Structure formats: structure tokens, C-alpha cells
Amino acid sequence: MKEEIKLMKGNEAIAHAAIRYGADGYFGYPITPQSEVMETLMEEQPWETTGMVVLQAESEVAAINMVYGGASCGKAVMTTSSSPGVSLMQEGISYLAGAELPCLIVNVMRGGPGLGTIQPSQADYFQATKGGGHGDYHLITLAPASVQEMADFVALGFDLAFKYRNPAILLADGVIGQMMEKVVLPPFRKRRTEEEIRQQNPWATLGKPKDRKRNVVTSLELDPAIMEQNNIRFQATYKRIAENEVRYEEINCENADYLIVAFGSMSRICQKTIELAAEEGIKIGLLRPITLWPFPTEAIARQADHVKGILSAELNAGQMVEDVRLAVNGKVRVEHFGRLGGIVPTPDEVLTALKEKLM
Secondary structure (H helix, E strand, O other), X not given: OOOOEEEEEHHHHHHHHHHHHOOOEEEEOOOOOOOHHHHHHHHHOHHHOOOOEEEEOOOHHHHHHHHHHHHHOOOOEEEEEOHHHHHXXXXXXXXXXXXXXXXXXXXXXXXXXXXXXXXXXOOOHHHHHOOOOOOOOOOEEEOOOOHHHHHHHHHHHHHHHHHHOOOEEEEEEHHHHHOEEEXXXXXXXXXXXXXXXXXXXXXXXXXOOOOOOOOOOOOOOOOHHHHHHHHHHHHHHHHHXXXXXXXXXXXXXXXXXXXXXXXXXXXXXXXHHHHXXXXXXXXXXXXXXXXXXXXXXXXXXXXXXXXXXXEEEEOOOOOHHHHHHHHHOOOOEEEEEEOOOOOOOOHHHHHHHHHHHHO
């Protein structure tokens, strides 16, 4: 079948990919810089073609709890928001993790703290990878670096969420959400039937047949001994995810003297930094984490064995750099470079920072 190549924003790609995946429902609330996701869904009207529910909730708190309800029924449901909105969702996200419910969350990050700015940022790294809400839990965290990956990671996020019965989050930023690129849209999948959902998700609350006990979906357990066993089970799941789902990209890393670690839009900027450095005879490699959790710890540790220094380049005050330092474990010097408040650096700025901090 001929590929469908379109020119669209990253936010628009999210919407089209969700429809084509066969998602059952979207619940969200508008906030810049991700509002085009809901706008595109409303424009496409998938409820008339695939039966997908698209609903603007009265708030982000309502939206994430609608996701909780849909996920409890084994449905493929999702929400999108931006930084302050995702902060409002944290309690519901913790509930979803505690109830072992699959869903897809998209955060197109903007600058903070507080209401901050509508400009791009990567300052929600801690929130996405370290829990965000209360309790010991992890989100499967994917970091797209292109409009194509915004589209591709919708299916990947849903598939991983259902594979491990755990929420997944796409951690994008305002640059990737708003930029326009060519994208090959995925083929259409039919939404699953109720019977298929029953077979694939026997835990779902779709009504109790006579031949089984009732399903109860909850994150609440008042017996501490049972709650501890629940948490032990969660940790075993996180271990399996960490063992099997690490994803990353290495660019120009062979024979590199220095390494840049960057994700999302910063990784795009740093690719040009590598070219500028090569013109000056400086050999720089780039390691781009695709999964921010689980983090590519072993891959970075291997690179630390043969480089002179590592720069963690981020649109924040220094967050991922902590995980890079843990991976390196003192083998080599690790420094951070970042811009704040929605400022996006140039490739030259990154190169200058590397020279000043590591050479």
C-alpha cells in the first residue's frame, strides 16, 4: 500500500496516530502548546468513523479520572496536556499506576515553575521519570525527537502500556509539538471489539459473567501486608521493563573524544553541534535516550569508558544530568548545559559550553 506522507505539526500527528491506532477514547483540556491535539481530533470527528470518543473535560483533574474509568474497562484511552495541566493530573496518574491500568499520557512541555511561559522546556523530566505523584511507581517514558516519532510513539506507548499494565507517557516539548515536518502516517487499525477486550484484558470491568469472580479495579488496600505485596509486584514489573524496553540512539559515537547526552528537541540541536565541532577537528558523539525511563544507563556507562568528558544538554536547570552521572559513576567528568524559561539555544552555544566545561 502506498505510504501516506503528510506535512503536519507534531501535535496534529499525535491526533491522527491515535485515531489510526484504534484508540477508544480521548479526554483532555486545552492548554498551550498542545491544544492542536484536541483541535485536530474535533476536526477529524472520529466518533463518526471509528467510534472513538473525544471529550473536552471541565478540567485536567476530570480528564485524568475519565482516563482512569476508561482504562478500568480495558479500553485504549489517552489524554494530552502541557506542564501545569500534567501537574494537576498527578494524583490520577498515581492512581492509574497503583491500579495497574494501561493508558497513554502526552505532555508537550512548557517552561515553569508555576504557569511559567508557553515556550518550550524540558523541565518536567523529574516529574515524568521520578514518579511525579505519591508512592513508589514509574511511568514508561518515551521522548520523541521528530514529528514522525510523535506519530510512531502513540502506538508504541499504547502497546507498552498494555504489555505491562502500566501508564506510558510521551514526554515531548513545545518545539516538537509545534514544528512541522513530513510524516508517514501509520495504517488504520480497527478498534477492538468488546469480546476481544475481554479476552486480552481479563481484569477489565466490562460486566461480570457467571463463570468468574467479579473484577475490582482499585489502588486502595487497607491491609499493609497485602499492600506491601502489591508494591513488590509493581517493582518486579518495573524490573522487567528496565530489562527489556531500554531504547536509545547513538550518533557519531565511534572514536568520539567527547559525548553529548540529549533528548527531544535538544538532541536535534546537538546533531548540528557535532557537525560544527567536526569542522574544528573536535570529535563529538551524541547519545539520545528514547526511553527516559527506563534510562539507557548501561549504554552511557559503556561510552564513559572511552570519552574524555560528557555534556548533558537539556532545556532545564539540570535534571537528566543526575541520571547521566549515576550511569557514569565517576569514570569521567559530567557537566550540564541548559537554557531556561523557554529559551532554545543554538548549536554554537552548545559547542561553546562543551569547550568551556570539558576541554
